[in-house]
Amino acid sequence: MFLFIEMYANLTSSRELNFIERVTLLNITKILKKVLYERLRELSFVYQDSSSNPWVFVRSRNGYSQEMIEIDRSDWESCTIRCTFQTGSNSISSTKLAEGSIHEWYVYQSKEELHQVLNYFGELVEKYALQWFAEHAVVLSPAPPNYLGTEWIDFMHDFIETNHIKLEDPSSVVILDELIKQEIDQNETYSISFCFGEIIIKRFGAEWEYNKEQGPVLKNIAGNPEFKRSPHELVKKVLESQNQLSLQRYYSDIEFVVEDF
Template identity: 35%
Template sequence: MNITKYIEEILVDRFAQFGFKYEKSDFNWTFIREIGGVKEYIEIEKSEWYKNAIRCEYRKGTSSRNTIAFLRDRIEQVHVYSDETTLREELESIVEVTEKFAMDWFETIKVGVKSSPDNFLGSEWNITIQSFISENNIDLNNPQSILTLDNLLKKEISREDIYSVSYCFGEITRHHLGGEWDVHSEDGPFIKNIAGSKEMTLKPYNLVMKTMVAPNELSLMYFFEIFKNAANEMN
């Protein structure tokens, strides 16, 4: 089933009414708007735990909220569908939650203007990152080392370690799936051309921060599997 077709048909114009612009990628669907220098996100992605399900999350700064949190009659943290009709119903439900609850939720979250992350690809970070890799026995050629990174994110870690985790996660993904590093003025270092796709990019620092906000729901391994599955579908 072509989920993208229905998301673009049902959500794009509706979310545009609230100022959200659609960003299409190979593994998720993101809507972004910027108010007062602060970005707000509506992110939809396939569930790794349910065969036919999507999850929708609202994010602003370090705060996030799942659509299901606004629906008291739901148990699963995802939108489950079985066919075109039920997928449309779930997408309409996401629109309804967004209009009735999420817009007010965004208003309640107050954050300062986010500064861009440091360029941890710079030579001044080499010693710090290499020490981190050695101390934590990280193997950049082995995706299983992502589990070590996830365990570290469940603890209180320093700013330097956050950047080191971001670098290691990016390098492991790049080694396993292909791609090349680049630097974005707002999002910092990122990997582009993953699996040869110009539309598949990974922003490791952003995913690290998302995981730190919701460590019981998200993990770097979860995101890695999403990218790996998307890459496999391209082959």
């Protein structure tokens, strides 16, 4: 139906070459939104506003990981485009899902063919992707409470005092690891998460941010807006690892990353 990437080298007609030369002037975002915006919105996929590559449509459902349709253009070949579906840690290309093919990229030689390819992506979403998303739905764990709130202050203070934790001293991470090895309740788990986060803040610099889907999260670690960590998720991983992981290891990992800034 469409040309795949390995056929691209054979596109030599003057019409094709002229289109390739003009493609940088083509407002792909405008065409993509015209073809797919309403079609995918009816399926509850919301376009993430962007004028750059890649283009993403996201569907959010309570209790489940976000479902994403990502359309991107090749950085290596002109006039090539592909579509990928992903949710949680699962992803699959449109060609693999619909055709069982390893070819991912589609070649378009004109504005009309770009319309055709994008319409084809819409068909693949309706015929195959919706079922794939249903089969690979990722159920999210309930978000922890906002243990940054004022109602937690007294509990956190008592926890810190009782266990002799010094938030300005990174060696207190050792104490947190020892506590994890004991039988602790859920509130103590959140207290350990809070303490670990505060140690990171005082050592490297960071800010707390509360997200109703993720709970308290550390952002802007060491001044890098892209560097974020969820302390309670790290504590959870340590608890589930049966002594294979530790907060000391995660602290060292953060320290290693910060040194490269």
